[in-house]
Amino acid sequence: MNIAEVGRQYGLSTDTLHYYERIGLIPPVTRNKSGFRDYNKLDCAWVYFIKCMRTAGIPVKVLINYVALFQKGDRTRPIRKKILIEQRELLAKRIAEMQKTLEKLDLKIANYDTTFFEYEKKLAQEEIA
Structure with missing residues (x-):
């Protein structure tokens, strides 16, 4: 699944997904042959987990430590x-x-x-x- 599809599925912007990956909240996402992010089930599970935690109000700094x-x-x-x-x-x-x-x-x-x-x-x- 590409980043735009993941963003739509989880209600997050592509900028947010890039940010979460850059700061280590989600592990580096696999890339396809063209170099684009290709989210698999595990990547999506991380996105879902982080979104749930953020929705609960857990600060990014705390999540970075947790991860x-x-x-x-x-x-x-x-x-x-x-x-x-x-x-x-x-x-x-x-x-x-x-x-x-x-x-x-x-x-x-x-x-x-x-x-x-x-x-x-x-x-x-x-x-x-």
């Missing part, structure tokens, strides 16, 4: 697991914060035509005491 540890083999499994646990905890905190924000927004929407609209009018007139 470097992965490449060192099984002896780094405990460290990699610790990284995943730490990142999961951070994600859980972000989700909890977002849930609170969603609840506030739902309340504002539910009360928009009454109290919230009146509050906005006061804001517009700079009448907040």
Whole structure:
């Protein structure tokens, strides 16, 4: 599969795929006889993995470390697991914060035509005491 097809399949730009390969998030992709990238199943699995991790909010710097540890083999499994646990905890905190924000927004929407609209009018007139 060429880079444009992989980009479409995973919702990533070709620039992002080039970047991920350049910084070592995905191993060097095999090239065809013409020198173009020819993504195989393993390459695509790496793209999928990195996309999932980025979607979870894991920073690129953390992923670079994780992949470097992965490449060192099984002896780094405990460290990699610790990284995943730490990142999961951070994600859980972000989700909890977002849930609170969603609840506030739902309340504002539910009360928009009454109290919230009146509050906005006061804001517009700079009448907040």
